[in-house]
Amino acid sequence: MRLPLTWLSVTVLSQRTVVIFGASGDLSSRLLLPGLGSLLAGPRASAVRIIGTGRSSLAADDWTDRVRTAFASQGEIGPVAAETLATTQYVAGDPTDPAHLRALLELAGPAPVLYFSLPPAVATAIVETLQRVELPEGTELAFEKPFGTDAASAAALNKLVGSLVPEENVHRVDHFLGRTAVLNLIGLRFANRLFEPVWNAEHIESVEIVYDETLGLEGRAQYYDNAGALVDMIQSHLLLVLALLAMDAPATMDAVEVRSEMARALRSTRLYRGSGIEASRRARYTAGVAGGRVVPAYAGEAGVDPERETETLAEVTVEVGTNRWAGVPFTLRSGKALGVARKEIVIKFKPLRHLPSGLHGGRDGETLRIGLNPGELSLSVPALGVDGPYTMGQVFLDATLPSASVLPYGEVLNGILRGDPLLSVRGDVAERCWEIVEPVVAAWKADEVPLEEYEAGSDGPAEWQDLRESAA
Ligand code: NDP
Numbered sequence: 001m002r003l004p005l006t007w008l009s010v011t012v013l014s015q016r017t018v019v020i021f022g023a024s025g026d027l028s029s030r031l032l033l034p035g036l037g038s039l040l041a042g043p044r045a046s047a048v049r050i051i052g053t054g055r056s057s058l059a060a061d062d063w064t065d066r067v068r069t070a071f072a073s074q075g076e077i078g079p080v081a082a083e084t085l086a087t088t089q090y091v092a093g094d095p096t097d098p099a100h101l102r103a104l105l106e107l108a109g110p111a112p113v114l115y116f117s118l119p120p121a122v123a124t125a126i127v128e129t130l131q132r133v134e135l136p137e138g139t140e141l142a143f144e145k146p147f148g149t150d151a152a153s154a155a156a157l158n159k160l161v162g163s164l165v166p167e168e169n170v171h172r173v174d175h176f177l178g179r180t181a182v183l184n185l186i187g188l189r190f191a192n193r194l195f196e197p198v199w200n201a202e203h204i205e206s207v208e209i210v211y212d213e214t215l216g217l218e219g220r221a222q223y224y225d226n227a228g229a230l231v232d233m234i235q236s237h238l239l240l241v242l243a244l245l246a247m248d249a250p251a252t253m254d255a256v257e258v259r260s261e262m263a264r265a266l267r268s269t270r271l272y273r274g275s276g277i278e279a280s281r282r283a284r285y286t287a288g289v290a291g292g293r294v295v296p297a298y299a300g301e302a303g304v305d306p307e308r309e310t311e312t313l314a315e316v317t318v319e320v321g322t323n324r325w326a327g328v329p330f331t332l333r334s335g336k337a338l339g340v341a342r343k344e345i346v347i348k349f350k351p352l353r354h355l356p357s358g359l360h361g362g363r364d365g366e367t368l369r370i371g372l373n374p375g376e377l378s379l380s381v382p383a384l385g386v387d388g389p390y391t392m393g394q395v396f397l398d399a400t401l402p403s404a405s406v407l408p409y410g411e412v413l414n415g416i417l418r419g420d421p422l423l424s425v426r427g428d429v430a431e432r433c434w435e436i437v438e439p440v441v442a443a444w445k446a447d448e449v450p451l452e453e454y455e456a457g458s459d460g461p462a463e464w465q466d467l468r469e470s471a472a
Contacts, residue, residue: 016048016417017108021095021126022118023052023063027144031175032117033070035409040081041074042406044414047083051108052090053100054118063090074407096125101133111138113416120146127160135164142171142416145236146227147425150441151434158427168255171416171424176237178411178423180404181375185244186253188370188377195368196249198349200324205365207245207330208346208470209238211372214291216312216337216456221303229314230282230444233334235437239266240425241372242330245345246320255422259429265320266432272317272329276443279318281452281464282311283335288456290337295456298337309444309451312336313460316440333467337456342471343372351382359384361392375401 386393
């Protein structure tokens with residue numbers, strides 16, 4: 001089955017200057033610059049100018065080497081990437097100093113992109129400083145997640161940012177929106193006679209969105225111990241996947257229409273049948289072997305405060321209170337140091353109400369599995385003849401989505417460079433995602449939901465039997 005890559009249309013990226021704040025950091029070299037490299041290597045490429053900045057004093061050659069290494073990780077450096085490399089520079093300075101910001105803006109020229117690849121509190125401090133600096137017309141601001149630390153702080157930051165540039169020039173980055181498999185939910189649903197007519201509570205029993213990793217903390221305690229699985233994955237990435245799964249068809253594929261439909265779905269989303277206590281579970285891994293590596297107990301990792309009780313496995317069940325979805329549980333789950341890297345959406349269809357008498361065997365309905373990474377599709381359908389001529393079984397129709405050469409960060413950056421916020425999170429959506437999980441955060445803080453344990457490399461706490469059933 002070939003799916004339309006609806007959002008990945010061929011468009012030319014206009015030349016702009018991108019100022020990367022926090023350029024010396026992990027995100028910049030591990031995700032941002034390789035993402036840009038993958039974009040510059042493709043057919044939509046045109047050279048951009050990159051100015052890295054931060055407090056670190058990096059020699060010009062060191063910075064250019066970093067950018068080159070990141071671009072080279074995406075294959076041979078082509079002419080467009082080479083042009084970008086020839087003009088890139090690094091300017092050291094305190095990002096909260098207005099004089100430094102003015103100098104950067106002058107260097108960057110018209111309509112720059114200011115990309116804040118640094119801790120959220122620092123990004124907020126820069127935005128505060130920018131109130132005292134004149135921004136060029138057409139400036140785009142890009143923020144990394146998390147955007148705020150709760151609904152109130154996200155709203156306050158939105159207000160602050162809104163006083164600088166219009167909403168369509170604000171890009172709250174969530175690279176899940178740049179993943180081919182996630183983008184293709186649009187094509188799979190709205191350009192497809194097979195699924196769209198049955199994409200509702202009448203036909204669908206349950207939906208799961210799962211992102212399980214075998215990786216443990218990987219030295220990121222400073223960030224992760226303050227976030228945990230709930231904020232790191234569910235509050236951001238997985239709720240956006242839910243929005244694309246649950247929304248109604250947009251009138252057009254532009255940012256206004258698509259983001260409005262996503263926002264509408266999320267405004268109708270609330271915890272499934274009640275409070276944060278009934279609708280959530282949490283756990284933390286103990287020592288074990290995951291992904292072929294010895295993983296120490298989370299609570300004993302350097303930089304972790306065990307008293308904080310940060311969860312490494314979180315599950316939240318929500319429902320979407322619309323006619324299309326009322327009563328259908330959407331379970332969002334993500335964990336670290338698990339036995340299997342399971343990253344998929346599982347849509348279970350209801351069995352038919354009646355089977356002709358004389359047919360034997362299971363009465364399971366269809367199950368559609370959509371892989372998030374890589375983009376594999378598997379539809380299991382009831383069929384005869386698996387265990388005998390009148391016995392029902394399941395057969396599997398499998399396909400692999402065409403993989404994109406542009407990395408998710410490259411796809412998101414392409415939108416930012418073109419001034420198109422389609423693949424960025426709208427301000428009200430950022431606030432709404434916090435609102436949805438806040439009752440869970442409160443219940444966990446009050447210790448109303450026990451923090452369970454699972455051995456690293458296992459498939460979760462022994463009591464979570466249903467995890468094993470849904471993985472089948
Ligand atoms: P880092 O902690 O590595 O910080 C990035 C850079 O920010 C540092 O190199 C430092 O540069 C600068 N910085 C740090 N603290 C301060 C400070 N107090 N004042 C001024 N500058 C400071 O962050 P990451 O690169 O890991 O992440 C950046 C952002 O991206 C964060 O918001 C994070 O939440 C988000 N993110 C990160 C992911 C990742 O995998 N790393 C994944 C998804 C999101 P210098 O010292 O040169 O000024």
